[in-house]
Each structure stands twice: as C-alpha cells, then as structure tokens.
Amino acid sequence: MTTVDVDPARTDPLADRIRSLVLPDRVHGSIYTDPDVYARELERIWYATWVYVGHASEVPEPNDYVRKTIGPQQVVMTRDKTGAIHVLHNRCSHRGNLVCDADRGNAGSFRCPYHGWTFANTGDLLGFPFNQGYGGSRARAELPGLGVVPRVESYRGFVFASLAVDGPTLREHLGAAAERLDRLCRLSPEGEVELTAGWVKHEVTANWKMLVENETDGYHPQFVHSSIFSISGSGIGALYSDKSTAVTRALGGGHTENDLSPEFRRLGVPMGWAGTPEAKIPDYVAAMRATYGSETADEIMINGSPHVMIFPNLFVAEIQLFQIQPLAVDRTVQHVTAIQFAGAPDLNRRLVTQCVGSVGPAGMLLADDAEMYERNQRGVAQRQPEWLDLTRGLHRERVDDDGHTIGTATDETSMRAMWRHYRELMT
Amino acid sequence: MDELGVVANEFATVSVSVDDRGNGTRLRLEDLRTGTVRHLDALELESIVWAPESWMRALLDPSAHRWRDAERGPARESLDEP
Amino acid sequence: MTTAVTVDLREAEQFLYREARLxxxxxxxxxEALWTDDAxxxxxxxxxxxxxxxxxxxxDNRxxxxxxxxxxxxxxxxxQRPPSRLCRSVTNVEVLGADGGDTVVGSVVQVLESRDRGTTWWVGRVTHHLRRVDGELRMAxxxxxxxxxxxxxxTMSFLL
Structure with a gap:
C-alpha cells in the first residue's frame, strides 16, 4: 500500500481554479459567472468577514429595529432596552418562519405569526403557546432562541457584523478605511452621520464584483457619464482625467478609494466638492466654523467627502452611501441613501435632492452605471478572449507616505488591490 | 374618555385611553385585534413602572396567560384565572 | 383655495393618452412642452x-x-441606448377634484418595456394636476x- 502526503491545499480543486482565474494583471470572465465560485464567496467573504449591515441612526431609540441583509441573508438589526445593537437572523427557531415582516418598527419582543413563539429583541426565547406540549415552561431554557450574529461592532455609528465567531476585530478589518469614515463624519458640525432619508433599491442583473470594481474605477466616468457631464456643466468629469491630481489608492484589506481631495484643495473652494456655494448653506457653514474654528472648518469643507469602497459592500460616494447586496451569481441589489450630517438641515435637504437626481433606477448617473454592469455580465459570458485586463497604470504605480499603493485618477490600482485581497480570502 | 392613541407594531395593536367615568381616572387598554380590555389604576401602573425586567419577560411568554392551556384553545381566550 | 374642476373627463383622458403616446x-x-413652468x-x-x-x-422640478x-x-x-421599446396603457381615469386652479386626475398606467436585458412590466397609480395655460392643457x-x-x-430610465 502506498501512502501519499496530502497537501491540504491540493485537495481543494476550486481553490486551485480560483488561483488560476485571478492573476495580478487579469481575471478570467468565469469568476463573475460561475455558481461554484459564488457559493464559495458566500462562505469565505459574506458569511466570514466583516460586512456592513446598517447605521446606528437607523435604530435611534430603545427597541427600534430595521430589517437588513448580509448578502442573501435576511437579518434584523435591533437596539435593545439598554441601547446595545444586535443583529439577528430573521428566522423562527421553531419552524424557520420569517419572524419580522415590517421594514422597520419598535418592539421589545418579536412574536412569530406561525405558532406564536416569542423572542426578545436580543434573540432570547421568551416563550411559546401551550407549553404543556413541551412538558411545561422549563422547556424554554432548552429550546433555542433566534440565531444571533456572533460578532457585531460599530465604528462612528456604522454597524458591521461577522457571521464568523473568530477573526480580526472591526478596527483591524477597516484599517486605513476607518480614517475615511472619520473624514466623512467631520463634515458634520456634530461629528456624526445620520442615515434617515430612506432607501432606494436598484436591482441589476450582474455579479456583485462588477459593482465593487466600478465604484472606484476612475477610468469610466468620462465615458459612461458623458451624457450628463456635457449638459450639466459638472466638473466631475475633469476629476477623472490624466491631468487630474486625484489619486486611486489601495487602502489594504481590499478597501480602495478615489482620493479627489488633491483636486478639491487645488480648487480651494469650501463645499466646492458638493457643488454647493457657501452662500446657499449659511447655517451649515456657520455651524461648522463654530464647531471647528474658521480655519479648520474651511479645510474640512474644502477637502470634502471621501469616495471609498469598503470591501465587500459599503460604498461612500461623497454625498451618498451604497450598500451592495448579492442575491445570486448574476443578481445584485444596490441600496442607496443620501448621507445626512447631524446638525446640518439646510445642507441635508440639498443632499437629498442631489442624490435623488443621481442614483437609483432612474438616476442620471447610476442608471448608466447599471447598464454597464449588465452589459458587462452578458459580455463576460461570451467565450473569447476569456480574460479581463487589469494592467492600466501598472507601470506607474507608486507607494505613498503612508505605505499605500497609489495610481493616477484613472488607473486600475483599486481593482488589482481588490482582487489581491479576494484571492487571499477565496483560496 | 380620551383616547390617547394606538400603540401598534407588526405584532400587536392596542388602543390606549384615559377612562374618567369613575370617581378617578384609570388607564384603559384595548387589544384591538380581539376587543379584550384591561383597566389599570394608578397604583397598578406605578407597580409596572417598578416591576423588574424578569417580570416583564415572564409576561411575554404566551403560555403565561392567553395561550396557557391547549385544551381551552384560542376560542376560550380570556383573562380568567386558570 | 378654489375648488372648481375646469377639465372634464373626456378632455383629461385625451390629454393622458397623448402624453402616454409621446x-x-x-x-x-x-x-416636455406638456409641463408647466412650475412642474x-x-x-x-x-x-x-x-x-x-x-x-x-x-x-424632478421643471x-x-x-x-x-x-x-x-x-x-x-x-x-437608453438603444431606447427601450415601450407600450403603455392608461386606464381607470377619474377626475378626483380640484387643487387651486388645477384639476386633479387619477389613472392607472401599465407599461411594457422591452430591452436586451428582458421585458419589464411597470404598473402604478398616477395622479396628474392639469392646468389650462394660454388655452392649452398642461401638467403642473x-x-x-x-x-x-x-x-x-x-433600471427605469425611460419617461414613466
């Protein structure tokens, strides 16, 4: 009898395949279309790493709850009586029924409509009807409650969850991306973001990674959005050109950004990044100066808001926030809301109006992005030439003072960084 | 009698009013899904405010009251003692 | 606020059908010319x-x-490249009342949209505020x- 030394990695043909499909300078089309790859993404990424779930401002009061998602998983984000936030699987521990129906509400306990099993908003089983059928009330201690997502942490009100019991802390996961959320929050005179404007949900027939890549692709805006840039006099197009001083940056952990702040600083206009003259938002500007002092306030208002993709599903694009939700290998929902800054009602109204014009199924920007994701998904199903090129700007990449890889505004530095991280997680 | 409002979520719907038909005021709670009514006087309300959390949790067990007895079944739901 | 209905059902229907066709x-x-300046x-x-x-x-404002x-x-x-192929029907047209000088008209719209991505069926309840401007009916x-x-x-980037 012969014994063979088994290298654990060699017994994983899918990992071998993924290693051969995701290369430093190209990816294979099937990485977007293969159901086996998607199934592994759920296990290795969506149900293992930190995933953005919601914002604390969506459950402001004790016992508030909202329905949320972790990829295809239906969860409920609750705030209990003590103020702690929980993420629960929306599934009765008795027969598996969905327990919560409403998108949002206030309830200290949830009662399943099927047989009346009742759970606290921490997940604990509180009881069930006719308990003699289980030998009395003592059975309660032995029967399970709602599934509780084991790890929930928040940063600046952004609530993330991980279905894995162990792993890096949220702070470790966010790394340099955390500072981008700080930068966002500093735009509020109270230092806080509020997500109170409700959501538009835009479904696309495309793999979720198409969206992640596009979010910090500085190469596409001049083409995909030329229709709106050419008639609105928008300066956004110029930010994404070879003349731009903006950079594309890999933040580590698959997180990426288009850092437009060098351009905003060059222009030097407070709120220039938002296309909103100071004169139109005097209360906001006054509140910012009162909080931070004139000089710092101007600096914050000139530097503007981040454009950062926090892997795998949180995209902050200056004035709007997107949450990416895969439903199947070729179906993805993009949830989007206008960012609202605490203590800035005059600015907030303008942000809602601007955001509604840009995003969602009819948005003057996002409808065209969505068209590209869908065309891309149909395209990669074609057999030749098999590979997608990722080499743009590879020769001119450099490392910045913080040790991050950067490229010019239109370089594919962000995609290469995303894929490098993806490959690590998947194999 | 002044209806203060309806407290509702996806799990229950209860009308709340202050009933002043007696010699003093009472809180009147009506489960609008069944029409079942309970009055609470001031001392009862104060006691609820001071009741420990475990007492409230016990109250939420369906077998503690309304669905305590399979033989009686939903047709005999009531506030009667068992 | 005046409450005079100034558009009758037949005229409202004709307007809605024309808008749908355009x-x-x-x-x-x-x-675009169907809209008032404050639309x-x-x-x-x-x-x-x-x-x-x-x-x-x-x-959208005007x-x-x-x-x-x-x-x-x-x-x-x-x-919208190529443009969606569309066919919509407008039904259940009712004059609901007046709002200032506008006549409020309710209807149901069903749109079949055909694109390369597939066919989408859009259905909704519509409320129009119709106003006469220089003798022509407009939507406010x-x-x-x-x-x-x-x-x-x-994606829904056609004119609903």
Missing part, C-alpha cells in the same frame, strides 16, 4: 414620505425635467406610485 415614442420636445414630476419610494427629506425614484430630456437627447444616455404635477416602489427595481 412618452412611448420618445417625442421628447413635445412631451413637479415625482416617482416616490414611499408616497407618504416628504420628498424634500426622503429618497425618491424620481423627484429644471431637472429639462436636464433629463437633454440627457436623453445627447444620444449617450447609455441606459405628475406623481406615479409604482405598485412595487419600495422593492428593488431594475
């Missing part, structure tokens, strides 16, 4: 929410309606409450 055919200038075009997510503080699918049309006219609005407001407005919707 939108289906991407007769952009003619469709509001609204496709809400939640019809009870204040569109100034809450997200909508579309919430200026933004013009921008939307101009974007389509560039020929580079990719989500149009609100379309889609049946599935609060669900995830595919």
């Amino acid at each position: 939108a289906d055919a991407f007769a952009l200038e003619e469709w 509001v075009y609204h496709v809400p997510v939640d019809p009870d929410a204040d569109p100034r503080t809450h997200m909508s699918i579309v919430f 200026g933004r309606i013009a921008t939307r049309i101009k974007q389509l006219q560039t020929g580079r609005r990719h989500s 407001a149009k609100t379309v409450v889609l049946v599935d407005a609060d669900r995830a919707l595919p």
Whole structure:
C-alpha cells in the first residue's frame, strides 16, 4: 500500500481554479459567472468577514429595529432596552418562519405569526403557546432562541457584523478605511452621520464584483457619464482625467478609494466638492466654523467627502452611501441613501435632492452605471478572449507616505488591490 | 374618555385611553385585534413602572396567560384565572 | 383655495393618452412642452414620505425635467441606448377634484418595456394636476406610485 502526503491545499480543486482565474494583471470572465465560485464567496467573504449591515441612526431609540441583509441573508438589526445593537437572523427557531415582516418598527419582543413563539429583541426565547406540549415552561431554557450574529461592532455609528465567531476585530478589518469614515463624519458640525432619508433599491442583473470594481474605477466616468457631464456643466468629469491630481489608492484589506481631495484643495473652494456655494448653506457653514474654528472648518469643507469602497459592500460616494447586496451569481441589489450630517438641515435637504437626481433606477448617473454592469455580465459570458485586463497604470504605480499603493485618477490600482485581497480570502 | 392613541407594531395593536367615568381616572387598554380590555389604576401602573425586567419577560411568554392551556384553545381566550 | 374642476373627463383622458403616446415614442420636445413652468414630476419610494427629506425614484422640478430630456437627447444616455421599446396603457381615469386652479386626475398606467436585458412590466397609480395655460392643457404635477416602489427595481430610465 502506498501512502501519499496530502497537501491540504491540493485537495481543494476550486481553490486551485480560483488561483488560476485571478492573476495580478487579469481575471478570467468565469469568476463573475460561475455558481461554484459564488457559493464559495458566500462562505469565505459574506458569511466570514466583516460586512456592513446598517447605521446606528437607523435604530435611534430603545427597541427600534430595521430589517437588513448580509448578502442573501435576511437579518434584523435591533437596539435593545439598554441601547446595545444586535443583529439577528430573521428566522423562527421553531419552524424557520420569517419572524419580522415590517421594514422597520419598535418592539421589545418579536412574536412569530406561525405558532406564536416569542423572542426578545436580543434573540432570547421568551416563550411559546401551550407549553404543556413541551412538558411545561422549563422547556424554554432548552429550546433555542433566534440565531444571533456572533460578532457585531460599530465604528462612528456604522454597524458591521461577522457571521464568523473568530477573526480580526472591526478596527483591524477597516484599517486605513476607518480614517475615511472619520473624514466623512467631520463634515458634520456634530461629528456624526445620520442615515434617515430612506432607501432606494436598484436591482441589476450582474455579479456583485462588477459593482465593487466600478465604484472606484476612475477610468469610466468620462465615458459612461458623458451624457450628463456635457449638459450639466459638472466638473466631475475633469476629476477623472490624466491631468487630474486625484489619486486611486489601495487602502489594504481590499478597501480602495478615489482620493479627489488633491483636486478639491487645488480648487480651494469650501463645499466646492458638493457643488454647493457657501452662500446657499449659511447655517451649515456657520455651524461648522463654530464647531471647528474658521480655519479648520474651511479645510474640512474644502477637502470634502471621501469616495471609498469598503470591501465587500459599503460604498461612500461623497454625498451618498451604497450598500451592495448579492442575491445570486448574476443578481445584485444596490441600496442607496443620501448621507445626512447631524446638525446640518439646510445642507441635508440639498443632499437629498442631489442624490435623488443621481442614483437609483432612474438616476442620471447610476442608471448608466447599471447598464454597464449588465452589459458587462452578458459580455463576460461570451467565450473569447476569456480574460479581463487589469494592467492600466501598472507601470506607474507608486507607494505613498503612508505605505499605500497609489495610481493616477484613472488607473486600475483599486481593482488589482481588490482582487489581491479576494484571492487571499477565496483560496 | 380620551383616547390617547394606538400603540401598534407588526405584532400587536392596542388602543390606549384615559377612562374618567369613575370617581378617578384609570388607564384603559384595548387589544384591538380581539376587543379584550384591561383597566389599570394608578397604583397598578406605578407597580409596572417598578416591576423588574424578569417580570416583564415572564409576561411575554404566551403560555403565561392567553395561550396557557391547549385544551381551552384560542376560542376560550380570556383573562380568567386558570 | 378654489375648488372648481375646469377639465372634464373626456378632455383629461385625451390629454393622458397623448402624453402616454409621446412618452412611448420618445417625442421628447413635445412631451416636455406638456409641463408647466412650475412642474413637479415625482416617482416616490414611499408616497407618504416628504420628498424634500426622503429618497425618491424620481423627484424632478421643471429644471431637472429639462436636464433629463437633454440627457436623453445627447444620444449617450447609455441606459437608453438603444431606447427601450415601450407600450403603455392608461386606464381607470377619474377626475378626483380640484387643487387651486388645477384639476386633479387619477389613472392607472401599465407599461411594457422591452430591452436586451428582458421585458419589464411597470404598473402604478398616477395622479396628474392639469392646468389650462394660454388655452392649452398642461401638467403642473405628475406623481406615479409604482405598485412595487419600495422593492428593488431594475433600471427605469425611460419617461414613466
């Protein structure tokens, strides 16, 4: 009898395949279309790493709850009586029924409509009807409650969850991306973001990674959005050109950004990044100066808001926030809301109006992005030439003072960084 | 009698009013899904405010009251003692 | 606020049918000319929410309606390249009352949209505020409450 030394990695043909499909300078089309790859993404990424779930401002009061998602998983984000936030699987521990129906509400306990099993908003089983059928009330201690997502942490009100019991802390996961959320929050005179404007949900027939890549692709805006840039006099197009001083940056952990702040600083206009003259938002500007002092306030208002993709599903694009939700290998929902800054009602109204014009199924920007994701998904199903090129700007990449890889505004530095991280997680 | 409002979520719907038909005021709670009514006087309300959390949790067990007895079944739901 | 209804059912129906035909055919200038100068075009997510503080699918003032049309006219609005093939029916037309000088008209719209991605069926309740301007009927407001407005919707970049 012969014994063979088994290298654990060699017994994983899918990992071998993924290693051969995701290369430093190209990816294979099937990485977007293969159901086996998607199934592994759920296990290795969506149900293992930190995933953005919601914002604390969506459950402001004790016992508030909202329905949320972790990829295809239906969860409920609750705030209990003590103020702690929980993420629960929306599934009765008795027969598996969905327990919560409403998108949002206030309830200290949830009662399943099927047989009346009742759970606290921490997940604990509180009881069930006719308990003699289980030998009395003592059975309660032995029967399970709602599934509780084991790890929930928040940063600046952004609530993330991980279905894995162990792993890096949220702070470790966010790394340099955390500072981008700080930068966002500093735009509020109270230092806080509020997500109170409700959501538009835009479904696309495309793999979720198409969206992640596009979010910090500085190469596409001049083409995909030329229709709106050419008639609105928008300066956004110029930010994404070879003349731009903006950079594309890999933040580590698959997180990426288009850092437009060098351009905003060059222009030097407070709120220039938002296309909103100071004169139109005097209360906001006054509140910012009162909080931070004139000089710092101007600096914050000139530097503007981040454009950062926090892997795998949180995209902050200056004035709007997107949450990416895969439903199947070729179906993805993009949830989007206008960012609202605490203590800035005059600015907030303008942000809602601007955001509604840009995003969602009819948005003057996002409808065209969505068209590209869908065309891309149909395209990669074609057999030749098999590979997608990722080499743009590879020769001119450099490392910045913080040790991050950067490229010019239109370089594919962000995609290469995303894929490098993806490959690590998947194999 | 002044209806203060309806407290509702996806799990229950209860009308709340202050009933002043007696010699003093009472809180009147009506489960609008069944029409079942309970009055609470001031001392009862104060006691609820001071009741420990475990007492409230016990109250939420369906077998503690309304669905305590399979033989009686939903047709005999009531506030009667068992 | 006056409450005189100044548009009768037949005239309202004719207006709605014409608007539907122009939108289906991407007769952009003619469709745009149907709006008053203070027009509001609204496709809400939640019809009870204040569109100034809450997200909508579309919430256009007159200026933004013009921008939307101009974007389509560039020929580079990719989500309408090629344009969707559309056929819509307008039914259940009722004169609901008056709001100031406007006549409020309710209807149901069903649109079949055909694109390379597939066929989408859009259905909603529509409220028009119709006003006579220089003898011509115009729309001062149009609100379309889609049946599935609060669900995830595919791209909808034609004129609903």
